[in-house]
Amino acid sequence: xxxxxxxxxxxxxxxxxxxxxxxxxxxxxxxxxxxxxxxxxxxxxxxxxxxxxxxxxxxxxxxxxxxxxxxxxxxxxxxxxxxxxxxxxxxxxxxxxxxxxxxxxxxxxxxxxxxxxxxxxxxxxxxxxxxxxxxxxxxxxxxxxxxxxxxxxxxxxxxxxxxxxxxxxxxxxxxxxxxxxxxxxxxxxxxxxxxxxxxxxxxxxxxxxxxxxx
Amino acid sequence: xxxxxxxxxxxxxxxxxxxxxxxxxxxxxxxxxxxxxxxxxxxxxxxxxxxxxxxxxxxxxxxxxxxxxxxxxxxxxxxxxxxxxxxxxxxxxxxxxxxxxxxxxxxxxxxxxxxxxxxxxxxxxxxxxxxxxxxxxxxxxxxxxxxxxxxxxxxxxxxxxxxxxxxxxxxxxxxxxxxxxxxxxxxxxxxxxxxxxxxxxxxxxxxxxxxxxx
Numbered sequence: 001x002x003x004x005x006x007x008x009x010x011x012x013x014x015x016x017x018x019x020x021x022x023x024x025x026x027x028x029x030x031x032x033x034x035x036x037x038x039x040x041x042x043x044x045x046x047x048x049x050x051x052x053x054x055x056x057x058x059x060x061x062x063x064x065x066x067x068x069x070x071x072x073x074x075x076x077x078x079x080x081x082x083x084x085x086x087x088x089x090x091x092x093x094x095x096x097x098x099x100x101x102x103x104x105x106x107x108x109x110x111x112x113x114x115x116x117x118x119x120x121x122x123x124x125x126x127x128x129x130x131x132x133x134x135x136x137x138x139x140x141x142x143x144x145x146x147x148x149x150x151x152x153x154x155x156x157x158x159x160x161x162x163x164x165x166x167x168x169x170x171x172x173x174x175x176x177x178x179x180x181x182x183x184x185x186x187x188x189x190x191x192x193x194x195x196x197x198x199x200x201x202x203x204x205x206x207x208x209x210x211x212x213x214x
Numbered sequence: 215x216x217x218x219x220x221x222x223x224x225x226x227x228x229x230x231x232x233x234x235x236x237x238x239x240x241x242x243x244x245x246x247x248x249x250x251x252x253x254x255x256x257x258x259x260x261x262x263x264x265x266x267x268x269x270x271x272x273x274x275x276x277x278x279x280x281x282x283x284x285x286x287x288x289x290x291x292x293x294x295x296x297x298x299x300x301x302x303x304x305x306x307x308x309x310x311x312x313x314x315x316x317x318x319x320x321x322x323x324x325x326x327x328x329x330x331x332x333x334x335x336x337x338x339x340x341x342x343x344x345x346x347x348x349x350x351x352x353x354x355x356x357x358x359x360x361x362x363x364x365x366x367x368x369x370x371x372x373x374x375x376x377x378x379x380x381x382x383x384x385x386x387x388x389x390x391x392x393x394x395x396x397x398x399x400x401x402x403x404x405x406x407x408x409x410x411x412x413x414x415x416x417x418x419x420x421x422x423x424x425x426x427x428x
Contacts, residue, residue: 006257034248034260036248036259036293038252038256042256043291043293044251044291045250046260048297048317077256078258079250079257083246085246088345088404090348090410091352092353093355094337094352094353094354094355094359095355097345097348101262103262105260123308130302131311131398138306138307139393141308141309145307167408167412176414178417179351179352179353179420180407180414180418180419180420181410181412183408183410185405186402186403188402190302190399191399193304193396194397195395195396196381198384198389199394199396200389200393200395205394205396212302
């Protein structure tokens with residue numbers, strides 16, 4: 001059997017998806033990723049980062065003073081995972097318990113973006129990825145803030161999505177066990193806005209916050 | 215300045231915590247991690263995995279047929295991140311938007327666990343990490359299921375926690391801007407249990423599911 005390509009899903013292949021629409025839909029539903037690469041002479045690092053998708057690239061940002069950001073921006077080989085949890089799968093046996101999820105694992109390399117307009121647009125995009133509509137409600141980055149921001153563009157060279165959905169797949173021999181089976185759905189939920197101690201007086205919670213709370 | 219150790223937090227150091235109690239509390243509040251290591255001649259991989267903490271180790275499991283699991287179980291250098299999102303931080307400027315979170319990044323190596331009793335206990339622990347109390351409600355793993363499971367024990371050699379909490383840190387020059395600032399809390403929330411199509415008739419949703427929904 002030939003060695004599969006790095007992005008080919010090797011286990012439970014019926015859960016795998018490789019089309020851009022499936023991959024983009026998952027990437028657009030989240031804004032937290034985990035970025036892995038080697039630094040310090042081969043030591044693997046994995047770090048949580050915010051991201052925003054731009055076509056077949058992922059924008060990442062951090063401080064210009066971050067050594068890990070600079071290593072990543074040197075174009076080393078990297079892998080990025082995005083995982084959304086959708087439910088807890090209750091089976092009749094320990095073995096068949098599972099989680100419903102949507103995940104993407106992407107492979108590629110990151111390069112710095114230095115153009116000020118592109119950096120400003122990216123910062124607005126990060127804000128809107130986390131909080132849709134928020135960029136228009138708040139002040140855009142100024143020259144000093146842009147200078148303090150390291151922006152990287154990670155080009156997705158290949159990627160796969162993996163999705164588990166639906167109920168448990170119990171062992172037929174367990175069919176009569178008096179054990180409940182099913183799914184408890186799960187999702188990130190938002191609470192009521194908490195105004196800052198130093199907030200500008202007389203300003204109500206904005207539309208972007210109210211839409212999240214629903 | 216000496217090179218910091220791999221687990222030392224280099225940026226925004228006031229957010230860093232290195233004590234075992236802080237690290238364990240975060241690890242015990244989650245069950246999804248992202249594991250990074252190199253395979254295929256140095257290519258970094260990051261994959262989402264379930265875990266359960268056992269002292270200063272993290273138990274990981276997968277199929278014995280998984281090539282990535284076998285590579286990880288060879289004791290290659292690995293890094294594991296756990297990230298919990300607690301809130302969206304609304305600032306007056308794009309630049310100061312942020313997320314509240316608790317995260318741990320750990321470094322170490324994984325080794326296979328082959329003892330059947332230890333594997334069975336670990337499977338129960340995975341179930342209870344995701345769904346507290348569920349292991350006692352469902353059937354323990356049998357000999358064939360244990361044989362199909364690859365169990366790894368990742369020893370945490372060093373780790374750091376990073377926590378951001380509280381409101382935005384706006385630029386003082388923005389104090390009078392008519393822009394709302396504050397935090398929208400966020401957390402994973404559970405929905406009503408959905409019974410499986412092939413569920414055993416007459417079995418109600420168990421205590422473990424009802425506790426999650428609250």
